[in-house]
Amino acid sequence: MMHPVYLPFSEEQLLSHFTDINKNGRCVKNVKHLRYYKQSIERYVNYLKNNPIARGKPLKDTRTPCQIEKDERFWTASCLMTIFYSQHRAVDLTKLFIKAYGNTPPLKGVNSWEECLEGELHLFLKPNLPSPESYKRWLRENLTKRHFIPHVLNSADGKVNLEGPTNVDAMFLNSKNGFAVIIEAKVLSDISYDVTYDTIRNQIARNVDVMLEENRKLCPPLNKRDPEKTLFLLITPKLFRDNPSSRLYGYKMREYKTNPESLAADLPHRSCNWEEISKRLGWLTWEDFKDVNKNCCLWLNK
DNA sequence: TCCCATTATGCTTAAGTGCC
DNA sequence: GGCACTTAAGCATAATGGGA
DSSP: OOTTTTSSSHHHHHHHHOOOOOEEEEOOOOOOOOOEEEHHHHHHHHHHHHOOOOOOOOOHHHHTTTTGGGEEEEEHHHHHHHHHTTHHHHHHHHHHHHHHHHOOSTTTTTTHHHHHHSSSSEESOOEOOOOOOOHHHHHHHHHHHOOHHHHOOOOOOOOSSOOEEESSEEEETTTTTEEEEEEEEOSSOOOOOOOOOOOOOOHHHHHHHHSSSTTSSSSSGGOOOEEEEEEEEEEHHHHHHHHGGGGGHHHHHHHHHHHHHHHHHHHHTTOOOHHHHTTTTTEHHHHHHHHHOSSGGGOOOO
C-alpha cells in the first residue's frame, strides 16, 4: 500500500491506470508516473515523523512536505480507484451518475446507466487528448482575434499546431461500447485560462471540445471512445459548489447549464445541438463520492 | 524508422514583494 | 524580521517535427 490515507493501493495498481503512449508509431507501457507519487508520499511521511506537533507550524515549513493534503493528483487517483475497485462498482457509479446527470443517461440511443457500464470498464489517470483539428484550423484563421501580444503572435508564424493536447485528470472508458466520462478534478485551484495562443479559451471549454472529437489515432483502448457517448464531469470540494461564485468554474458551469448557447460562443468552430451537449455536463463533489462509498477520500474523515 | 531537440499543458515549487 | 501572498520559474509527461 503506497499510503494508508492518501493512496491505499499498490504501485502496480496505480501504474495500471496510466495509458500506453505512442513511441515511434508503437503503443508502449509508460512507467514514468510512479516517481512523483512516491516522492510526495516520502516527503509527507518523513515530515510527520520528525514533526509530531502540527499546531502553529508556519506555512513556509509545511507547504511542500504537506502538499499531498491538497494535491489533486492524489485526491483523484485515490477516490476514483476506490470506486473502480469497489465490489459494488456499478451500483456506486450509477448512484453518482444519477446525481450528476439524472435518472437516464443524456445520450442518444442509450436507455440506462446499466447499459453504459456493461462490458469492459477502464479507469485512466491523466490521459492526453489531442486538440481538435477543426479548432486548430479555426484558431490559425482567427489568431489576431484571440491574442494581441506581438512576440506571441510572431512565434505562431510557421507553427503547425497552435494548441497542444489537453491533459484531463481522469477518464472512465467502456471499451466495449465507447461510453466514457472525462473528468476534471479540483481541490483548491481554479480552471486554467492560459493556453498559449488563445486568451479567451478556458479549461472546461477545452475539455468539452476534446470530448466531442474522435481519437482514432490514440493507443487502445482510448481509440474506442465514442464522442457521442462521452460525458464531462467536474469534481470539486462541496464548499465551492455551495459557493460557486468563488471560482471561475462556478460561473462557467452555471452559464453552460442554464444557457447552452453560451457553449457556442466559447467553441465558435463547432456547430452542435448545444442543448444536448449542455445536458452532458455534470458537477459532483468529493463529498458525493464519500456519501456513495465510505472508503473514498479517507482524509475527509474528520 | 529512429533519435532528439523543441514545445505544448498542467501542475508544483521557488523566488520575489510587501504587509504587520 | 518573520510571515503570507503573488508571481515567475521549474518540472513532468508526452506529442511533434526535422534530420540522420
